[in-house]
Amino acid sequence: MEDATIHATKAQDKTVELDVQFINPYKGRGVFAKCQFGKGDFVVEYRGDLITWEESQRRRRTYHRASAVFLYEFYWKEKIWCIDASREDGSLGRLVNDDHRHPNCKMKRVIIEGKPHLFLFALREIHPGQEIPYDYGGKDWPWRKQTLEQSDADVESSDSAVFSAVLETSERPSTSTMKTQEQTIDADVESSDSAVFSAVLETSERPSTSTMKGLNKPERVCSSVGLIPSLVDYSDSDSDSQDLCTSPAQQIESSKTQSLVSDSDLILTDQESIPRLRRTKSIQIKERIEFDSDDLFDPISDNSGSGEEYIPKSCEDSSEDTDGLVCKKSPLEAHKDLQIQAEYSTKTWQNTCPGPLWLYSASTDRSKGRAVETIEQHGAR
Numbered sequence: 001m002e003d004a005t006i007h008a009t010k011a012q013d014k015t016v017e018l019d020v021q022f023i024n025p026y027k028g029r030g031v032f033a034k035c036q037f038g039k040g041d042f043v044v045e046y047r048g049d050l051i052t053w054e055e056s057q058r059r060r061r062t063y064h065r066a067s068a069v070f071l072y073e074f075y076w077k078e079k080i081w082c083i084d085a086s087r088e089d090g091s092l093g094r095l096v097n098d099d100h101r102h103p104n105c106k107m108k109r110v111i112i113e114g115k116p117h118l119f120l121f122a123l124r125e126i127h128p129g130q131e132i133p134y135d136y137g138g139k140d141w142p143w144r145k146q147t148l149e150q151s152d153a154d155v156e157s158s159d160s161a162v163f164s165a166v167l168e169t170s171e172r173p174s175t176s177t178m179k180t181q182e183q184t185i186d187a188d189v190e191s192s193d194s195a196v197f198s199a200v201l202e203t204s205e206r207p208s209t210s211t212m213k214g215l216n217k218p219e220r221v222c223s224s225v226g227l228i229p230s231l232v233d234y235s236d237s238d239s240d241s242q243d244l245c246t247s248p249a250q251q252i253e254s255s256k257t258q259s260l261v262s263d264s265d266l267i268l269t270d271q272e273s274i275p276r277l278r279r280t281k282s283i284q285i286k287e288r289i290e291f292d293s294d295d296l297f298d299p300i301s302d303n304s305g306s307g308e309e310y311i312p313k314s315c316e317d318s319s320e321d322t323d324g325l326v327c328k329k330s331p332l333e334a335h336k337d338l339q340i341q342a343e344y345s346t347k348t349w350q351n352t353c354p355g356p357l358w359l360y361s362a363s364t365d366r367s368k369g370r371a372v373e374t375i376e377q378h379g380a381r
């Protein structure tokens, strides 16, 4: 634990013991052990901006989904907090991939000097050359639904543009003015081979998400398009001082015995359905400072409210982390982007990737609360 605290305090990774490697275009990069780790060893911190849940929701609405996946939500002091690791800052924790079958690490929330940190600890011995994965939780991650053969086929069918797009670093998106309303897309996305199709968006009031309590089980709208699972770990245990007496390995073992929260505890955020929540214990270290949530807002380079909409300007920006098939803007893919781009006004959008040019336009009849959207193919560029 001392090891973790030292690294967290210095905001340093174990660069001698860990390595980043490009795995494939589908999975992107991953973190690998260069040295042996023992069971219970601190491996890496999931470092980023500590923000409130409200701020994370705001960012989630403005981020491209490739960035939104780096928002890790967790429960602490009866509130949901978030570590936003979307910035490509060279830190390693953000690059650790998911493996729910054979994870060799586990994420633990650790409080150091009054602030929560997310640390990965080894669940067992990790040998040099092995990848460091942990269980992201939930069950809606797209790769978990795919067979190995499917993802291999995806990788093989990916072209060099895809390859370089994944290799490139992703940028923090600028701004967006997307509304916080649910959209139910009534379109036959299966008929995505047609050059032109239109979709009707029906708007509906979403329940207030300012508090978790009292939320009904969300309906899974847009399940065929735009489902973005989240990194979440909502533990409700803040009084874990007894954890100080146990090693991380013991804590990890004990957390495995905790019961899972039922599906009825799922909450819905603006663009996603959060997968099943997990209950884990936290570790408390020298809680000295009472944390003031006002300190947590880090506006970074965020221009929200400028009225500017986020438009992908490159292949990297428009990459789909969910399936890795970037730059192949089929109507289905473009349709997914509609959800990110959708706003209740008239607007146009076009993809910037090689291949056929897809033009998207949307206009809204505000009085009826309906948007009519069109995607049109304009041949190869």
Ligand SMILES: C[S@@+](CC[C@H](N)C(=O)[O-])C[C@H]1O[C@@H](n2cnc3c(N)ncnc32)[C@H](O)[C@@H]1O
Pocket: 026, 027, 028, 029, 030, 069, 070, 094, 095, 096, 097, 098, 099, 143, 321, 322
């Ligand atoms: C927190 S990032 C991890 C780092 C990422 N691989 C990268 O290169 O930036 C999460 C993203 O990694 C990819 N990923 C993580 N685990 C994966 C897995 N088991 N199979 C396929 N892709 C995975 C997905 O694109 C996911 O959205």
